[in-house]
Amino acid sequence: MVGNASRAAIISDRSATGLSAEVIAELVAEVGPLRHERHRARLTSRPRKRAIGAGAKHKLVFVDRLLATLVHLRHATTHDVPVCWFGMDRSTITRAVGEVRPLLAERGCTTAPGVRLRTLAEVIDHLGAGGKTGIIDGTEIRVRRPAAGRRDRGKFISGKTRQNAVKTMVVTDADGRMQFGSPTRPGSCADITHARQLGPANLLADGPAVEILADAGYQGLGAQTGGRMVTPPHRKFTKDAPDWYEEMYRRQRTAHSSRRIRVEHGIAHLKNWRALARRLGRREHISDTVQAVAGLLSHQQTADLAMAQQR
Structure with a gap:
């Protein structure tokens, strides 16, 4: 997981994401709960039920998922670049971009x-x-x-x-x-x-x-x-x-x-x-x-x- 200092540096540098810190904060407040609701709905719709809180834990918090998606869209970087920044597997970054991008597209x-x-x-x-x-x-x-x-x-x-x-x-x-x-x-x-x-x-x-x-x-x-x-x-x-x-x-x-x-x-x-x-x-x-x-x-x-x- 990226440290607080590194996350703050990415958010404060508009050239990294193309967005100001205020706009990113609004995105987190708007898209974060929607992503959480859809993730819970997807888990509860599975035939096999698990107890609340069971299963693998996501180490990449939503703010980092959003930042990885914004950097990918802004600079068309391969997913290997956010992997180096966030210290995660490539599959984790790919899944994060695949989850966040449709939510951003639906905003209008x-x-x-x-x-x-x-x-x-x-x-x-x-x-x-x-x-x-x-x-x-x-x-x-x-x-x-x-x-x-x-x-x-x-x-x-x-x-x-x-x-x-x-x-x-x-x-x-x-x-x-x-x-x-x-x-x-x-x-x-x-x-x-x-x-x-x-x-x-x-x-x-x-x-x-x-x-x-x-x-x-x-x-x-x-x-x-x-x-x-x-x-x-x-x-x-x-x-x-x-x-x-x-x-x-x-x-x-x-x-x-x-x-x-x-x-x-x-x-x-x-x-x-x-x-x-x-x-x-x-x-x-x-x-x-x-x-x-x-x-x-x-x-x-x-x-x-x-x-x-x-x-």
Whole structure:
């Protein structure tokens, strides 16, 4: 078990976990009891019953389990690094990360103290209620190539980068603060196909009046949403375009890009967590990783904003 001095050093150094000490304390108070309840429920659901307090004792306390998970997500370190820090077997660290990561993914994105957004419908309702503009974009995460002989080996190859990847859809507000990170799809899935599967077109058509900015990969959804999803203008002339049209077309696209650039900043902050820069682990856990990191990033952004407003 890591000593109190070493634990305090990890918590106080924001570069180690990507989170401030205050946010880590809130995570411990929120996720710790939930993890304990699920652990007890899993034990009591087994056919073989044990007396309360019987069985092996966990030497790695929850705070250390959380810190090991945060360091793994922030720096994409192998589990051997926390093994050296915490003095545990590799299997213990692997089990700790596997327990904590889904709990972090279920938290959703924090947009204000006490306000959590867990689904795309909640994000659209939240943006509409506040009269805010949302920005949507897709991003790819490189993953390991599936084993030879698998039938679905080719579906992870991205048509854009020609590399094995998965795709996630990110929603931010007009300031680039994280609002939602979607479950992943194989890299061969187009942005507009992924959006149609998640259903923002139906939510926007039937929901509140809200403006969502998107790039050219989502062209076509604007007509389906009554103009609520705004994409760059279609090109009217394929050749021999008048000079006045070229200038107008360039100004319109530049103005649109200037409004939606903040989502690129949000994605950059997301991929500062190196577990999303390139995924070296199992692809089955990548959706939990995306949603866990999105929730942690939004929580820290909200805490930083509240601190800046108090000054």
